[in-house]
Amino acid sequence: MTRLLVANDFIEDQAFVADARLKKTGWWAQRMVWFARDGDVLVMTTRPEDAYLDYVTSLTGTRLATLRVVVPPPGRLGSGVLTADRLADAGFRARLRAELDGRAVDQVLSLHPDPAVVDLARFLGAEHALAGHGFIAQGGGSLANSKVVFRAIAGGVGVPLPDGGVCGTRPGAEELITTMLADGPLMLKHDLRSGGRGNEVLSPVPGVDPVGAQRTVVLPDRAAVREYLAERWDWLTGHGQGRFVVERYFPGSQAVFAEFSLTDDGITFAGQGEMVSAPMAKAEIIPAPGLKPDTVAALLEGGEQLCRPLHAMGYRGLLSADAIVTPDQELYFTEYNGRITGSTHIYEIVGRHIVGPDYAENRVLLEIDGWQVPSFQEGVDLLRTSGLGYDRTTRTGVMLVMAFNPSVDSIRYVVVARNLDSAYEQARELEALTGTSPDSPAPDRTSSPPPPPPSGSERRA
Template sequence: MPRLLIGNDFTEDLENAGEQRLATARWHAKRAVFFARDHDVLVLPEAPDDSFVRYVTALTGTDPASLAVVTPPEPAMLTPATLADPSLRERVRATLAGRRIDAVIPLHPDPAAVDLARGLGLLDAVAGHAFIAQGGGSLANSKAVFRALAAGTGAPIPEGAVCADPEAAARAVCPLFEQGHPVIVKHEYRQATRGNEILSPVGGITAWGARRLTVLGDSGAVAGYLRDHWGELAGDGGQGHRLVVERYFPGSTALFAEFTLTDAGTGPGTGGGSGTGRGTGTGIEPAGQGEMVYDPKPSAQIMPVRTVDPELTAELLARGRALCEPLHAMGYRGTLSTDAIVTPAGQLYFTEFNGRTTGSSHIYAEIGARIVGPDYPARRVLLEHVAWPVTSFDRAVAALSDAGLAYSQDTRTGVVISTAFDAAYKDLCFCAVSEDLAGARKLRQRVLDLPDA
C-alpha cells in the first residue's frame, strides 16, 4: 500500500531556521528516498536530483517512476507554517488522488505533520497521532525528559542534573570540578553535538561529541561563564529550554540502540494509530545498533557494534528496551534511539534518547537489512563515513565504479553512497560494506584516496 513520507527532518525545537539550517534540512531529508516503496508520495524541502533517485532505487528495487515528490514552491524547511500552507496541502492532495494511503510517516513526530494528515483525511494513518498532536514528540527528544525517565527506570546515567537557570547549572558543575572531573553541558534539544560544550577544570582534553572545550579555573569562573553564555548554551536566548549537565568521561566509546515502537501489545480498544492505550511492552522491537566515531566531531558510524564487550552490547539492548517502555505506555509510536557510552573503565552509561528517524536509521534498515540483507548483522559490517569531498553526485558514482569499489549484490560488499549531494556542503556520506571491520576500514580508505570525484 502507498505511504506518505514527510521529510521534516528538523523542527524549530531542534534547530533554528536560517540558510545553513535550510541546507542541512534539505540535505538530510532526501534520505527519505531510501525508505521509499513503490507508489509512495514524498513531501520534501526540495526535490532530489534524478541521479540520486535512480541510484538509490536501483539498489532498493523501488520503481522510481511510481514515486511522487511534492515540495514547496521554493526550497524551505518543512516547518509548521510550511506544512500548513494551503497551496502545499492542495498539491499533496492532488498528488494523492487515486492512491489509497496506508501510512503517514514523518521523519520527526511533529504536531504539524499530524495536522497535515488530519487536513488530508488521513489522521488514522499516523501511528501514535494522539500523542504527537499534543507535543509528545518534544518529550521523546528532550534530553531533560530522558534523564528523568532513565533515573526512574534504573538505567545507569552519568552524575549530573537538569538545570533551568545558570545558578542551578553552576551548582551541578562545581562539585564535579572539585573532584577533578570535566563536564559536558547539553542543550535540551539540539542534535549532532551542535548543542554540546565541555567545561573542564584542566586543559588537554579532546572535545569528542561537543563543539568546543572551555577551561574554567574556579567556581567564580564557572558561575560567570554560565551566566554570560546561558543564552548560547540553552539556545534561543535561554527561553523555554533547559540545560543538561553531566560528568564527561574522556576516551569513551559512543553506542546506540534503536527500537521500533508499535501498537502491538496495547490494550483492547486501542488499535489504529491513536496510541492512546497502555502498552504492555510487546510493541517494542530492536531495530538496529552501532557505534558512533568522533574525530572530534561525528566522523563515522559502525553497525552493528563491533569494538566493545558483547556483554555490554547485550546490556545496551536490554536496558535500552526498558527505556522505551515509559514512552510506549504514553503513546509514542515510531523509532526511538537510545544512546550510551562505555567508559575506558568499562562502565555503561546512557546519555539521551531520540524519538525520530535518525541519521542511522536508513543505514541499518535500508542499506543493511534491505540492500545487503536481513542477516547483515551476523555476516557484514557497515561503516558509514560522514564527509567525502566530491564535485558532483554523478562523478562520485562514476569514480566508485571505475575503481571497482561500487557495491556488488553478488559479493554483498562494496560502497553505497548514503546521502544526496548538496552544493552547500560539497561532500557526500558513504557506507563501506565488508565482511569485517578491518575490511570496511580498508574500503573507506580506498574511497578517500580516490584522486578525483
C-alpha cells in the same frame, strides 16, 4: 497500499530551527528516499536531483516511475526545512491531493514526530494512518527528543546514568558545575539541539579534547564558572525558557546506540552501532565493534527500559537509546532520540534490506562523512569505473547513502565489508580516487583497538 512520506527533519522549536539553518539545501532530509516503496508520495524540502533518485532506487528496487515527489513553496526559513507554513500552504495541499488522485493514504511516515505532520494528515483524512498521532499532535515529539526529559525517565526506570543533573536556575547550575568540576571534566547539553551542536565540555584543567561537543572551556574555579554562565546562559536555556543537562564527561569512551521500534504491538529491537565524532559526528560502525556480550545485553535491556514509559504515553515510532562505554568498560546512557535518525536507513535499508537479514552477523557497515567529489553523478561514475561500488554477489563494496552536500562538496558513503580491516582498506581506496581523506574513525580505546582508518579523529564521549 499508498504511503505518504514526509521528509521533515525538525520540530519548529527554537533549537531545532537553529540547527535547520545549517542545512539550507535540505540535503540531509533527502535520506527519506531510501525508505520509499512503489507507489509512495514523497513530500520533500527540495526535489532530489535525478542522479540521486536513480541511484537510490536502483539499490532498493523501488520503481522510480511509480513515485511522486511534491515540494511545497519556500517558507519562513526558505527551502531547506519543512516548516509548518510550508506544509499548510494551500497550493501545496492542492497539488498533494492531485498526486494522490483519489487514493486513500494507508500510512504516514515522517522523519520527525511533528504536530504539523498530524495537521497535514488530518487535512487528507488520514489521521488514522499516522501512528501515535494523538501523542504527536500535543507536542509529544519534543518529549521524545528532550535530553532533560530523558534524564527524568532514565532516573525513573533505573538505567545507569553519568553523574549529573538538570539545571534551570543560575545559582543551582553554578553550585552543581563547581562541585562536579572538582572531580574532573563535564559535558553540558542543550535540551533539544542535536548532532553535538548543543554540547560543550567544561574542564578544570587544559588538555581535554571536546569529542562530541563544539569546544572545551577551561574553568579552574567558581569565579570562572560564574563568568561562564553569565556569558552562556541565554544559549544554554533558550533565553531562560528552558533547562539544560550537566553530566560527567569520560574521555576516551566508545559512543554506542541501540534503536527500537515502538508500535501498537509492542517494542522490538531494530539495530545497534557505534557513533564516531571528530570532534562532531563524522562516522558510524554497524554493528558496534568490540563490545563484550554482557555490554551488548545491558545496552539492549536498558534501551528497552527507556522505551517503555514513552510507549505507555502513546509514542509510536523509532527511539534510539544512546550510551557510552567508558575506558573502564562501564556503560552509561546519555540521551535518546525519538525519530528516524541518520542511522536508521543504514541498518534498516542498506543492512537488512539490501545486504540481507544476516548483515549484522557476517558484515560490517562503515559509514563515513564525507567523500569530496564535484557532484553526486561524478561519485556514481567513479564507483562504477573503479569497481568499488557495491556488488550484490559478494555483498561487499561502497554505497553512497546521502545526497550531495553542496556546502562542503562531499557525499556520505557506506563501506560494506566482511570485517573492519577490509572496510578501512576499501575506504582508503575510495579516497585515493580523488586524492582526499575525510575525517573518519580513529582508535581511542584502552583495549583491542581496530586497525587505523584513513585519517585521525577521536571517539565521542
